[in-house]
Amino acid sequence: MSYDENNIFAKIIRGEIPCDKVYEDDHCLAFNDISPRAPVHVLVIPKGAYVDLNDFHEKASDLEIAALMRAVGTVARMTGVSESGYRFIANNGIDARQEVPHLHIHVLGKRDLGGMVGRAPFED
Numbered sequence: 001m002s003y004d005e006n007n008i009f010a011k012i013i014r015g016e017i018p019c020d021k022v023y024e025d026d027h028c029l030a031f032n033d034i035s036p037r038a039p040v041h042v043l044v045i046p047k048g049a050y051v052d053l054n055d056f057h058e059k060a061s062d063l064e065i066a067a068l069m070r071a072v073g074t075v076a077r078m079t080g081v082s083e084s085g086y087r088f089i090a091n092n093g094i095d096a097r098q099e100v101p102h103l104h105i106h107v108l109g110k111r112d113l114g115g116m117v118g119r120a121p122f123e124d
Contacts, residue, residue: 003049009102027067039110040079050103053092081109
């Protein structure tokens with residue numbers, strides 16, 4: 001899949017669409033999700049044009065990769081979820097229901113987030 005320069009996150013990075021910014025550095029932007037699933041629900045995105053995690057790990061520099069992980073930790077500390085626990089999720093591709101074709105990591109916390117995946121038995 002090629003990168004769509006008109007996806008909503010690309011427009012946010014370019015300043016064409018506003019966001020409720022939580023954190024920003026040279027490589028990443030973090031902002032509150034417009035449809036939060038928890039009291040804290042922040043999206044952390046690289047500023048580079050990466051469709052998903054596969055694209056990111058193939059093309060991003062070591063500096064960009066480190067910056068994204070550091071941004072997740074910084075957001076967790078800034079929002080107070082690092083003390084009680086939090087989840088970070090990157091939906092990657094169709095089966096994971098990735099909705100925006102720009103790599104993004106959800107940081108969620110400040111409530112019991114339940115089991116990682118539904119508890120129904122896995123069947124092949």
